[in-house]
Amino acid sequence: MPVFRLGEDETLFPPVELAEPDGVLAVGGDLSPRRLLTAYSQGIFPWYSDDMPIVWHSPDPRFSLLPEALHVPQSLKKVLKRKTFEVRLDTSFDAVIDACAKVKRPGQEGTWITSEMKRAYRKLHQMGFAHSAEAWQDDTLVGGLYGVSLGSVFFGESMFARVPDASKVAFVVLVEQLREWGFTLIDCQQETGHLARFGATAWPRPEFVKALEEGLLRQTRKGPWRLSPSPS
Numbered sequence: 001m002p003v004f005r006l007g008e009d010e011t012l013f014p015p016v017e018l019a020e021p022d023g024v025l026a027v028g029g030d031l032s033p034r035r036l037l038t039a040y041s042q043g044i045f046p047w048y049s050d051d052m053p054i055v056w057h058s059p060d061p062r063f064s065l066l067p068e069a070l071h072v073p074q075s076l077k078k079v080l081k082r083k084t085f086e087v088r089l090d091t092s093f094d095a096v097i098d099a100c101a102k103v104k105r106p107g108q109e110g111t112w113i114t115s116e117m118k119r120a121y122r123k124l125h126q127m128g129f130a131h132s133a134e135a136w137q138d139d140t141l142v143g144g145l146y147g148v149s150l151g152s153v154f155f156g157e158s159m160f161a162r163v164p165d166a167s168k169v170a171f172v173v174l175v176e177q178l179r180e181w182g183f184t185l186i187d188c189q190q191e192t193g194h195l196a197r198f199g200a201t202a203w204p205r206p207e208f209v210k211a212l213e214e215g216l217l218r219q220t221r222k223g224p225w226r227l228s229p230s231p232s
Helices: 033-041 075-082 093-102 115-127 168-181 204-217
Strands: 004-006 024-028 056-057 062-063 088-089 128-136 138-149 153-161 185-189 201-203
Touching: 033 115, 033 138, 056 168, 062 204, 075 168, 093 128, 093 138, 093 153, 093 204, 115 128, 115 138, 128 168, 138 168, 153 168, 153 204, 185 204, 201 204
Parallel strands: 004 024, 153 185
Antiparallel strands: 024 056, 062 185, 062 201, 088 128, 128 138, 138 153
């Protein structure tokens, strides 16, 4: 199948079923808020490096998690019970995305969180669509993650940890809060053993798109987000 080149129309993407086997759907365009939000609403996200044009992906299968299916390992439950970390939402988005960009990942040189990507997601955060969950220890940011929210769907983008379990705790607390708010789907994008241990599974793309379309019928909870006093 061909890889499509995007034009100037910020709302026009090819159908996701035309993506390449590796998930690549299109190249080009820009990272304007309108184009990004249109992409996410169709199950498409950007992923590329500094020496490439913007590349848009829609993988099949799609690794996803139902909030009510969250599995918390016993060892992590003990960490949560000890309150080793304080989790906050949307208090240091810029620091979280900067830290995620600096994480060294196995088999990956450089980072896909380019300066252009940082500017784009910071703009989405300012608009209330992008959010961070942060793990703090002695008032020091030690882990966290960020992503995009539309309707009752949260699209996870990246996470980091400077001390063991920090990002895991931030993730669990965020998912529990999203469940309390009535979120119906968490997009994990690509399969990892880390997320599989939390209950994420590989969904056929048509199943993911159907759940996404249903989630978009809900009202978007814009930021800044704050944790409920006692998230379930």
